Amino acid sequence: MSMSESPYKIKVSEYTDLQELSKHTWIVMLHASRIPPHVGILIDGNYNSLTIKGHELNVRLEVLLKTIQQKKIEALFIQLEKHPVFSAHYQLEIFQHHIQQFTQVNDEATCLSPVKHYLQEFYVIPLQEPELLFELVERLKQNQYIHKTIGLNIDGKLKDNEFELPIYSSEQLQKVIQTERANFYKK
Numbered sequence: 001m002s003m004s005e006s007p008y009k010i011k012v013s014e015y016t017d018l019q020e021l022s023k024h025t026w027i028v029m030l031h032a033s034r035i036p037p038h039v040g041i042l043i044d045g046n047y048n049s050l051t052i053k054g055h056e057l058n059v060r061l062e063v064l065l066k067t068i069q070q071k072k073i074e075a076l077f078i079q080l081e082k083h084p085v086f087s088a089h090y091q092l093e094i095f096q097h098h099i100q101q102f103t104q105v106n107d108e109a110t111c112l113s114p115v116k117h118y119l120q121e122f123y124v125i126p127l128q129e130p131e132l133l134f135e136l137v138e139r140l141k142q143n144q145y146i147h148k149t150i151g152l153n154i155d156g157k158l159k160d161n162e163f164e165l166p167i168y169s170s171e172q173l174q175k176v177i178q179t180e181r182a183n184f185y186k187k
Contacts, residue, residue: 006164008134010076010141012151014161020150021045021077022061025091027115027140029076029133030068033157035168038178039111039133041118042077042106050111052184054104058169065152074154078137079147083122091122105177112136120135129162132173134165 030038040049045061068075083116098114098121105111112133119125119136123145124134128135140146149163157163 003135004168006134008138008165008167010078010137010146010149010165012057012076012154012158012161012163015081015149016150016152018065018150020079024082024147025080025088026082027078029078029135030063030073032073032074032151032154032163033078033166035132035166036110036173037166039115041095044088045097048092048096048099050099050102050105050109050114052105052180055099057099058153064124072153074157075152077152078140078148079149080123080140081145081147092117093147094118094121106166106181107174107177110173110177130170132168132170134167141163 021042024040024044028040028042028047028049030040038049040047040052040056042061042064044187045059047056047059047064049056066097067073095114095118098117101117102109102113113132116131116136118128118141123143125136125139140155151158151163154163
């Protein structure tokens with residue numbers, strides 16, 4: 001194994017039916033190879049995330065897919081196992097509440113922060129700070145909470161139907177956030 005190869009991999013389904021994304025709960029990784037990727041949650045076709053700009057709420061699946069296709073964004077959709085008790089509507093409400101607990105991505109909060117709170121509440125994944133996306137995905141895999149994964153614009157990145165998640169440090173993550181915030185406020 002070469003030094004650049006990531007030990008964190010996720011199996012990607014060969015069969016892609018984008019209609020599936022309008023149902024169920026999916027963790028969405030945008031710019032999946034980038035350090036860091038951006039992450040949000042899609043529940044029954046309603047995408048939400050915390051960004052540098054603030055809250056990204058109630059983005060329709062069609063709008064998200066159009067952006068991904070137009071900008072050729074590498075995207076992974078990780079379907080979580082169906083929650084045995086709570087409705088999708090309730091989970092969406094609670095996830096949006098978690099997003100609104102943060103003003104925007106900054107030194108204290110990343111796009112992953114509301115996702116971690118959501119997973120702690122509905123999937124009993126204990127909150128770990130600091131924890132990066134590839135580590136969280138690994139815990140989801142170990143707990144068998146991942147039903148399947150669909151990828152878009154990642155064909156060149158797959159080896160044996162597996163996608164290598166980028167590995168980075170908390171320091172690298174903070175540096176990117178500071179740079180992006182500085183660029184955002186320059187506009």
